[in-house]
Amino acid sequence: MNNSRIFILISLFYSLPNFSQDIHLLNTQQSLVYLNPSFAGSNGKIRLQNNYQTDYRGVYPFSTIRSCADFYVKALHGGIAFSFLHDNFNKGLQTTSMASLAYAQHLAFNEGKLKVIPSIEASYFKKQLDVNSISLGDLIDLRNNNIWINAGTLPQPEKTIVDMNAGLLVNYRALF
DSSP states (O other), X not given: OOHHHHHHHHHHHHHSOOOOOOOOOSOGXXXXXXXXXXXXXXXXXXXXXXXXXXXXXXXXXXXXXXXXXXXXXXXXXXXXXXXXXXXXXXXXXXXXXXXXXXXXXOEEETTTTEEEEEEEEEEEEEEEEOGGGOXXXXXXXXXXXXXXXXXXXXXXXXXXXXXXXXXXXXXXXXXX
């Protein structure tokens, strides 16, 4: 592949629009389905995982709660996961709520030595902004106590987002 094709592929990748950012969790290894939806049902049993993170001391306090339940379904030869998340930033200035459903198909090859688990996850986000708590200092003329209404527009107070994710997990067990 020559350099012009690589440049075109990189340009196309970076031209895709980015609309959202995931909630920052410090210890993602404790939430496997958050890391990769292919972990749904990977242990063959029911698994419950909860994450809680808070910061009361910072300039912008926040608290994040994430819960996930996943299990293996023998009839489907796959795993299903349900996840819920709630994030409260700066005492309710911005809140994010999320519900997601993941399905992971468990495939075995070579007498069970090779396991391939492709997955898909659909998430529904609801982001809310308390626009009454926002104070835009450049809209206020302190000399005359005038508020400039037409100087700017406030963002939408509520937005919903549908997000689709995919994952792949490959496990090869060589017995020597």
